[in-house]
Amino acid sequence: MPNNLMSTPEHELFRETVRKFVEDELRPRAREFDEAGRFDKTLYKKMGDLGMLGLRYEPEYGGAGLDWSFSAVMFEEIGRCDNAGVAMGISVHTDMATPSLAEFGTPELKAQYLAPSIAGDMVSAIAVTEPDAGSDVAGVKTRAVRDGDDWVINGSKIYITNAATADWLCLLAVTDPDAGYGGYSQIVVPTDVPGFRYDLLDKIGNRGSDTGQLFFEDVRVPVANTIGDIGRGFQQQMMQFQDERLVACVQAMAQAEDVWEETRRWAEERILFGKPLSKMQNTQFKMVEMKTKIAAAKALTRDCVQKRVDGEDATELITMAKLYCGRVIREVADECIQLHGGYGYMRESSAGRAFVDSRLISIGGGTDETMMQYLAKQLGF
Template sequence: MTQTLGFDATTSSKFFFEEEHHMLRAQVRRFVEEEIKPNAEAWEEQGATPRALLRKMGELGFFGITYPEQFGGSGMDERATVVLAEELGRSTYAGVAITALVHTDMASVHIFNAGNEAQKAKYLPRVISGEIITAVGVTEPDAGSDVKGIRTTARREGDYYFLNGAKTFITNGVLGDVYCIAAKTDPKGHPSQSVTMFIVEKDTPGFTVSRTLKKHGWNSSDTAELSFVDVRVPAENVLGQEGRGFYEIMKNFQNERLVLGAMAMGEAQAAIEMTVQYVKDRKAFGAPLWDKQVIRNRLAELSTKVEAGRQMLYSTAARTAQGETLVREVSMLKAYCGELVNEVMYACVQYHGGMGFMRESAIERMSRDARVQAIGGGATEVMLEEVAKRM
């Protein structure tokens, strides 16, 4: 098994993972090789990952690895989530990866964490099977990492809330069937006590996808703006308690940033492996580029940094699986991995030379995809502030 994983996964992870995690890694790796890599270039052109692939992922159990067996899941812990995210990141198609991971670990997780039993029974089995795809709507034109700054409102009238506002940069915005939407139920209240999360289904009158956005990278995922004009949502669709939405969002940030760190390390590992092979094959001045000490030493240095990031990732996942709340460590991880994957991509494009600048090159696509890793899910600057607060 070790020989097929590129890096020595058994040695690298033996203190953090169990046999079921290694089996999952092999299964996801095989799926990536057989189902994603041969087809994903077409999805880049189409601007979305097809529902047929997502349904197949659901059938294989990838969407329910951490959800309880009563809903059709596998009941594994956060370490399994890291394995899934890391292997999807290694696919070299980050748009496909983020489409799946938003569904599993950034959107539907709100239903599991904050939903009541009726909401879980209604949605989670279909989430896990891939019958429905989920998205989460927090970010707005004037509120990204600053969750307290959202302006979308929810006004209660009897047994319904009426939502008005807009969301932007929403992954799965077009593809989604069910959305977890943050809105202010008390616009004049304290910012941390006035946000409520709602389940909003796609066909609800007044709810529209107002615009599909064109991006620098992640082209095989759809990203959209959402509009809410007097969208009538039943009170039974409130997630958790009214006014507690800010805390529910904060609660999941730990998991979300862990997932993004894992995805980034998968991307970085794949880029290094690809570039090592390229410089061993590419000849210049009568010898392979690998013979140039400055190149192989730089790749060795980057490989060392990625291994350090991977160890931080695995350690944080293992501690999270034990129930620890690790805001400081997860913030460190997100900042480090988001910046490191961009450092790796810059060097790998450089060592591919002119080919690294061509759209036909995988490393060119990967370098574009990686840029948002230092922005989305908590910008590096915000993450470092979280660390600084705890120093």
């Protein structure tokens, strides 16, 4: 019985489109992308043509003007692509780097960067984390100093997904060091400007998308590239994190279901002591326990999606879901690799990839501890 997050006839029609794309273009190449350490950029154009890259964005810029429920459907399917790194690269573009531009950008900036991003002609990245500022977002030091009509940017960012693929960055920079939380701005930085470069990083997992360190040396971009008001960057980024975290939950649970199904197939085929692994009570209990945890995490995720659809503040619930889904996928991936025995430890095994890839959910987009710190405050501690 499928336990889809959303399933009206319209959702199912759209689901079919995404599923076909995943089956035709992503799943067969899951291992190839892992080996290459990056995703095939030309597939963004195909996704753009299928209308997958601007689901919630305004039709004026090529978007579909839909609500969050369709994003949930899309990432529920993309999460089953057998490569969490690929899923992450795509979601960084659609839901982590572009939401602020869509919501706060000027019409000119949206025409220049959002429209081609929705069409799949440009790919974006979100550049927040720095070598000395990850969980402590307010500790970022990358500086944008105004010089006439330009920003001059100096600094460095680290662990940035799509570093080598991106055509532009949604950069969080300090624009007024004396203004506290009013001293940050989000700025669109094209990656073909003089003074910008990146170094790729070698990750243990999530290898289907590239990740790098970015360097800015007197990079000049127009002040008109500021997203929203100058000085509102920190607040806008906190809002943008909500989409990032909810997409991570949707993808993680899709991956959990995918690796669970793969493990069931494996357990039915693997014969030991004269009978299938699936006939052992330990296997059945583990499978049931995993399924229960996934169902609970999906129910929480579904509540978050509904709140977003209803236009309610979902921050607290999304924070809980990010914490919980991160833990559930880690537990599921761990049990699945165990049930595979030695084969699970091979790089070609989906369970093995899920094991290393899923570890990221409790770190990226804010760690478990950051989620708990926020929730403790909300709960009055």
